[in-house]
Amino acid sequence: MLSNVVLNDLDQWVSSQWEFFPLTKPYKTREGQLYAKKRTTLKEGYLVRYADDFKILCRDWKTAQKWFHAVRQYLKGRLKLDISPEKSQIINLRKRESEFLGFTIQANRKGKKRVAHTGIKANKKRNIKVEAKKRILKTESLTNRTKCTTL
Secondary structure: OHHHHHHHHHHHHHHHHOOOOOOOOOOOOOOHHHHHHHOOOOOOOOEEEOOOOEEEEEEOOHHHHHHHHHHHHHHHHHOOHHHHHHOOOOOOOOOOOOOOOOEEEEEOOOOOEEEEEEOOOOOHHHHHHHHHHHHHHHHHHHHHHHHHHHH
């Protein structure tokens, strides 16, 4: 809860850097706004955060590097927080997957575009299967006991 309160400031700052950056000229469509923003020096990026874990999704390596350094400086300067060097890195989701909150994320081709493909980490999937088997066996044994007593 505390990390959500503290990092709400980060949420607002990141969205103000691209997503909600005010344009001087009004545009009727979202596509028009995106086109206008892409012609500026703004860093295109979208924040995905849960508690103190977050990812900023970007289109290219250069922009990702800018975001990485800007966020690190912002957290240090404004919020007096350090990032974890072990967990913090720039990953090309087109070439390899990344983990986030027990899930995997990768950018796969869909026609001419790339879309996020998510999945469950292999060890988490195994744990889910083991737990499901336990529950099924427990349910079956309870059902069999109930059948025997009602006869």
